[in-house]
Amino acid sequence: MARILVVEDNERLARLIADGLTAQGHVCDCVLSLGAADDALHAAQFDGLVLDLGLPDGDGVDWLRQRAGALPPVLVLTARDALEDRIRGLDAGADDYLPKPFEMRELAARLRALLRRPGERHDAVLTLANLVYDPAGQSVQVDKVALELTRREAALIELLLRRAGQVVRRAAIENSLYTFDEAVTPNAVEAVVSRLRRKLDEAGAAVELHTIRGVGYMARARAA
Ligand code: CA
Numbered sequence: 001m002a003r004i005l006v007v008e009d010n011e012r013l014a015r016l017i018a019d020g021l022t023a024q025g026h027v028c029d030c031v032l033s034l035g036a037a038d039d040a041l042h043a044a045q046f047d048g049l050v051l052d053l054g055l056p057d058g059d060g061v062d063w064l065r066q067r068a069g070a071l072p073p074v075l076v077l078t079a080r081d082a083l084e085d086r087i088r089g090l091d092a093g094a095d096d097y098l099p100k101p102f103e104m105r106e107l108a109a110r111l112r113a114l115l116r117r118p119g120e121r122h123d124a125v126l127t128l129a130n131l132v133y134d135p136a137g138q139s140v141q142v143d144k145v146a147l148e149l150t151r152r153e154a155a156l157i158e159l160l161l162r163r164a165g166q167v168v169r170r171a172a173i174e175n176s177l178y179t180f181d182e183a184v185t186p187n188a189v190e191a192v193v194s195r196l197r198r199k200l201d202e203a204g205a206a207v208e209l210h211t212i213r214g215v216g217y218m219a220r221a222r223a224a
Helices: 010-022 033-045 060-066 083-094 104-115 151-162 170-177 188-201
Strands: 004-007 027-031 049-050 074-078 096-099 126-128 131-134 139-142 145-147 207-212 216-221
Touching: 004 010, 010 027, 010 104, 027 033, 033 060, 033 170, 049 060, 049 104, 060 074, 074 083, 074 104, 083 096, 096 104, 126 151, 126 170, 126 216, 131 151, 139 151, 151 170, 151 216, 170 188, 170 207, 170 216, 188 207
Parallel strands: 004 027, 004 049, 049 074, 074 096
Antiparallel strands: 126 131, 131 139, 139 145, 207 216
């Protein structure tokens, strides 16, 4: 699960990409211009960027070059035969490129590879007490029995398990769980935590989601 910004001025394609990545468990925002991309990057923390190069307010390669080092991993989308574009894009700081047209599965796979940072396997199974979370299928098991979670509940348990024993701030949770288009009410995160807590309890998970008042939440193994 990751928060991805899609910068693509073809609205239909942007929507297709966002829907595909959302189905994979990611949280996706789409913007249609480089200016809007800058605004989005100021407003939230993204784990990855999908960037078209021909945009109405400028060239994606120039934009990349000016922000070198200040961006999350970038996957560039280029026209099919534009070898020059690809080389320029990679030189400017893109981490990978994908020629159009592409298969959604390939985009998802390349993005997964980009999001894998050294020392942190994004696709490794996470375990806490008798709870097992598999990021590849966003599936949760308690004592080897599958637990039905909504996409958002699964994203939350992943986020908390990745930092089990540490406090995850509420703002970080909001950032990871909601796009700009989704109105986040003040108690939205609390509501998801409560639902998840109830499901974990009912399934007999020896995991507690501890509230640190005014700060955030922490997952830890329940004391025997
Ligand atoms: Ca374009």
